[in-house]
Amino acid sequence: MYDVARLAGVSHQTVSRVINDHPNIRATTRARVEAAMAELRFTRNSFARALATNESRRIGVLIDSPVQYGPTSTLRGLEEAARGRGYHVSVTTVADDPDFSVDAALGQLMLQGIDGLCVIAPRASALAAVRGIVDRCPTLVITAEADAGLLTSAVDQYGGAVAAVEHLIGLGHREIRHLAGPADWLDAAARERGWRDALTRAGLPIHEPARGDWSSDSGYRAATEPGDPAALAGATAVFAANDQMALGLVHGLVERGIRVPDDLSVIGFDDVPDAHHFLPPLTTVRQDFRALGADSLGALLDALAGDPEATGHRVIAAQLVVRASTAPPPAAP
Known part of the structure; x- marks a missing residue:
C-alpha cells in the first residue's frame, strides 16, 4: 500500500479509502491510485486486513450431505449473496465418512478465522454439534424446523x-x-x-x-x-x-x-x-434458493453486527408449479 501511495503521490490513507470505495475521493485521485495499483499489480492482502481490523470478511459454510440438490442449490444462493455483500465463503462438506465428523468439520472452519458460520444441515444428527459452537461464533442454521437457541432459516x-x-x-x-x-x-x-x-x-x-x-x-x-x-x-x-x-x-x-x-x-x-x-x-x-441464500446471509450479518432482533426462524415461501403429471382421478368403472 505504501508503494502504491508513493507512485500515485498520495498518502497511504488515501489508498486505503480508494480500496474501500470511500465516497469522498476525487475522481482524478481515484484514477491515479487505481492506475498505480494496476502498474504494481497490487491486490489486497486479506490476511493483513484481518489482522488489522479483526475481521476476515469470510463466512464458513458447513454442508451436511452435499450431493443432494437442495443443499448444493442452497450453497449457490448463499455464495451469490455473500459476493454481493463483499464476503468470501469457505466451504466444508460432511457426508457419511466416519473419519470426518461434523465436529471435525466445524473445527476446520474455525481454524480459518471466519467471522460467522452458516450450517446447511438437512439431518438432525448435525444439530447437536452445532449447538456446541454458537457461543464461539455467530451461527445460522438452514433447517426446516425452528430450534430454540439457534438462528435458523428455511424454505417452507x-x-x-x-x-x-x-x-x-x-x-x-x-x-x-x-x-x-x-x-x-x-x-x-x-x-x-x-x-x-x-x-x-x-x-x-x-x-x-x-x-x-x-x-x-x-x-x-x-x-x-x-x-x-x-x-x-x-x-x-x-x-x-x-x-x-x-x-x-x-x-x-x-x-x-x-x-x-x-x-x-x-x-x-x-x-x-x-x-x-x-x-x-x-x-x-x-x-427459491436465491432468496433463501440472500435472506440467510442477511440474518447472519445482522447477528454479526449485534442486532438483538437477529433471532428466531426465518421462512421463505414455497411455490406450487402445476404441470402435466397431475390430473383429476380416473372415473370409477
Whole structure:
C-alpha cells in the first residue's frame, strides 16, 4: 500500500479509502491510485486486513450431505449473496465418512478465522454439534424446523407439502399416498408432516408412506419391487418428497403399464431444472434458493453486527408449479 501511495503521490490513507470505495475521493485521485495499483499489480492482502481490523470478511459454510440438490442449490444462493455483500465463503462438506465428523468439520472452519458460520444441515444428527459452537461464533442454521437457541432459516417445507396435497385434493383425489425421504432428514420430516396434516384436515385416509433415499432409483423401486408397491396400492395420486424420486416413480409406473396422470397423478418437490422436461412434465413445489441464500446471509450479518432482533426462524415461501403429471382421478368403472 505504501508503494502504491508513493507512485500515485498520495498518502497511504488515501489508498486505503480508494480500496474501500470511500465516497469522498476525487475522481482524478481515484484514477491515479487505481492506475498505480494496476502498474504494481497490487491486490489486497486479506490476511493483513484481518489482522488489522479483526475481521476476515469470510463466512464458513458447513454442508451436511452435499450431493443432494437442495443443499448444493442452497450453497449457490448463499455464495451469490455473500459476493454481493463483499464476503468470501469457505466451504466444508460432511457426508457419511466416519473419519470426518461434523465436529471435525466445524473445527476446520474455525481454524480459518471466519467471522460467522452458516450450517446447511438437512439431518438432525448435525444439530447437536452445532449447538456446541454458537457461543464461539455467530451461527445460522438452514433447517426446516425452528430450534430454540439457534438462528435458523428455511424454505417452507411444511407449507409446500400442504400446497402439493391440497392441489391433489382440489383435483378430486381421495387416496393420496406419500413417497417419503430418509427418516433422519429434517426436510423429509417436515414434508411428511405437511402431507399427514393436509389429509387429516380433509378427513382423508392416511396410509404409512413408502420411503426412499432421495434417488431416482429408490423412486423406481417404490413402483416396481414387491415391498413398496403395496404402500401405493389403491392410490390415485402420489406425493413424492423430491423430484428425483418422482422421476424414478414415473419410470417404474410406466413399466407396469400405469399411465401418468391418466391412471395415477404424481407430484414432486424442488422443481429441479429439468422437471419441465420429464415425461410428463412434473407438477412440483419450487424452492427459491436465491432468496433463501440472500435472506440467510442477511440474518447472519445482522447477528454479526449485534442486532438483538437477529433471532428466531426465518421462512421463505414455497411455490406450487402445476404441470402435466397431475390430473383429476380416473372415473370409477
